[in-house]
Amino acid sequence: MEIITKIADLQRKIVAVKANGGKVGLVPTMGALHNGHLQLVRRCVAENDCCVVSIFVNPTQFNDKNDLLHYPRTLEADCELLRSVGCTIAFVPSVEEMYPEEDTRVFELGPVAEVMEGKYRPGHFNGVAQIVSKLFYAVTPDRAYFGEKDFQQIAVIRSMVKLINSPVEIVDCPIVREEDGLALSSRNRRLTPEQRKNALNISATLFKSRIFAQNHTVAETLAFVVDTINAVDGLEVEYYEIVDGRTLLPVESWDQTDYVVGCVTVYCGEVRLIDNVIYHR
Incomplete structure (x- = not known):
């Protein structure tokens, strides 16, 4: 597994994979990986020639600065887990790499982004759309994998894909739980x-x-x-x-x-x- 921090370096790898007819899958994460993430990665590895897992705590989707501050960061352990399940590339960009300038885009995501989380976390889904669209442009994946625990997020991303006319196939995967039923998070x-x-x-x-x-x-x-x-x-x-x-x-x-x-x-x-x-x- 390679750890890549720059978009340009990542894109060179992706171009080489696609030049040989390879398929590229993407699993976007904010790190602090658990078995729920690994199930997504395993499926991505099985269904593609190159599996890219991004690890990036995206500041624009946090409307609570305290939540951003306390979000767990475990990069070294995350990379060990990714190696164990056959990930090809861990993409670990800095905030400056993903946002060299302020992202002022506003996505008209429709009703799916206005209810539930959209109501209680204003601006959250616009931040999600900003970073996921940036990852799609950087990785140009054929497929992207998301867990159904974030049920509303999947609907929002599908809306964004239509909005930007992206060819990425969105693959939703079932919730992974602990043996006692607690949803992994x-x-x-x-x-x-x-x-x-x-x-x-x-x-x-x-x-x-x-x-x-x-x-x-x-x-x-x-x-x-x-x-x-x-x-x-x-x-x-x-x-x-x-x-x-x-x-x-x-x-x-x-x-x-x-x-x-x-x-x-x-x-x-x-x-x-x-x-x-x-x-x-």
Whole structure:
């Protein structure tokens, strides 16, 4: 595996791969890698001739400076993990490399970027679109891989791809969980042992809600999830939305669409955790 920090050096490698008819896959990350990331990398390695994993904590997608400051950075360990799963190139640019000047682009991403995370983290998805589009221009991948834990982000990136007329195929991959059900997240590292134990109630409640939903309305299911999680000391639901899995707009009945997803954000102490559950598709 090569570690590359400059876009020009990366592009020379990519050109050589494509000159021989090779396919290039990209896994964008902010580092602090865990098995969820590695599942994406394994799939990327299996489906492409060259697997590029970017490690870059993107400042433009953080509307909370404190969150940016405390985001875990574990570059050496990340590179060891990437070597172990067959990654070809780790692209580790500096902020100055990715943003030699201020990025003032504003993306008209539509309703998928305005609800849920878009409502509670203004500017977040525009920052995501800025960095992912920059990575697409730098890497020119044939495929890019994203985890379904960030369910709304995938919808936003698909919208961005259409907006910039990019040929990149977006590959979404299932949530990877710990054996006890907790969705893998880089932010889990910030949880104390007690907080981590409390956080298990998030996924447990989502799983229970699928059974609850069989005999209850959307509104009743929504209230069940919020009330159950909020009843746990140390957990506070920021939002829970039951939405159409394609448009991300709220649904009022289970038969309103054939693809229904519940998306939740919960504060566990100061750590903001997200998860989701599919009711049917």
